[in-house]
Amino acid sequence: MAESTTARPPETSLIPVIGSGQRRSVKVTALGGGHGLSSSLSALKLVTGSLTAVVTVADDGGSSGLLRQEMDVVPPGDLRMALSALCDDTDWGRTWRDAMQHRFSSSKEGVPSSLENHALGNLLIVTLWQLLDDCVAGLDWAGALLNARGRVLPMAEIPMVIEGEVLSVDGDGQPVRETVRGQAKLAKAGTIENVRLLPEDTEPCAEAVRAVEEADWVVLGPGSFYTSLLPHLLLPGLRDSIMQTSAQICLVMNLDLNANETRGMTAAEHLLVLREYAPEIRVNTVISDPSTVQDKKVFEDAASAVGAKVLWASVSESDQPGVHDPLKLAAAYKQVFKH
Incomplete structure (x- = not known):
């Protein structure tokens, strides 16, 4: 994704401003x-x-993992959660927080939706990234929508992979060391080394x-x-x-x-x-x-x-x-x- 040099959110009443006279x-x-x-x-x-x-x-599980794989974007889930946590404590902020966190599920039992378990906020963030071709600007616009009390930035502007070595014991009681790749797997792997x-x-x-x-x-x-x-x-x-x-x-x-x-x-x-x-x-x-x-x-x-x-x-x-x-x-x- 392009380096963040393009559009930024407009100066609207949705963006909190601390007066110059305040400490x-x-x-x-x-x-x-x-x-x-x-x-x-x-x-x-x-x-x-x-x-x-x-x-x-580095998230590669759930909705974020699917969007990362299909759209070749930074996984939006943790970014969405950070934005939601920073929402303005008003009806406007809380409503948009709940909308961002909303996950789709099928209304027909046994018939999964094509949007199954996707969070609306993930889709909105990816939409802004595609419109603006700018990772940081897209997050700034999403923050303006929530009247976020702070700014959310990605650690890097490309998706990353985390891996580490996991120690376990085989059926004969012998220690085994294997490389586990991916945040979703590594988080459940047990004793981790060399991340x-x-x-x-x-x-x-x-x-x-x-x-x-x-x-x-x-x-x-x-x-x-x-x-x-x-x-x-x-x-x-x-x-x-x-x-x-x-x-x-x-x-x-x-x-x-x-x-x-x-x-x-x-x-x-x-x-x-x-x-x-x-x-x-x-x-x-x-x-x-x-x-x-x-x-x-x-x-x-x-x-x-x-x-x-x-x-x-x-x-x-x-x-x-x-x-x-x-x-x-x-x-x-x-x-x-x-x-």
Whole structure:
């Protein structure tokens, strides 16, 4: 897809504007993908008026996977979820959020629709890409439609492939190492090593790099550790911007530390993996819910090894322990950004 140099959204009343007389908002760039990034954005839009999301582009499952395969486009699903999370909290924003998230299903039992399980927002985003021939401009126009309280950018403007080596045991009890390719498969594979992105020479989205460079804070996570968080550190140009930015970096730990990708890993081991893939990474603050960490001293020591202090904060939904509460997470972000 062409580099982003063409049409941008018109200046309409749908685009939020912060008055020049107001105190400047902290500039935040949030990196991730899927439900984790969506949760983070739902909280961040409550504490800053200057917010950019940079989204992974390796998804190959469901509606996104089909559109990627058939249209040769960046998978739109995670981008759609980020836009929906940033919608304006008005009837207009909520209605368009629900429309973007709506999935088609057949009204006739046993007769699947040609649109079966496609999300309307995915189709709308791909439509804008084809009309404008510009990945970033299409997302900006979609954001204007939702009156999004922030900007959504792809990590790269071409679809990427994530692969890694998975360790298992064969029928004779012998260890087996195999290469698993594709985000959908890798997310369910189990113990993962040597994760990488292809093509290796892919250029990052220029606007995404600029957003990292100009941020006051860069937020990593929450989200699937290997397939949503690490990709940002595996794309060379984006990785360089993260390592060189003057922004402070905040890592948000997952509430479920025993998901498929990280089954059996402790909270401290998550940070060790981060150092393994990005030894030079400098993290300032780690937000972690105390209910998810068994050995807090070991975790604080691991955080200190990447330069970070731990902010212990209860950030989960009261009735859904594995889901971040936007208001609680927003309060944690507000506390972090004060320093």
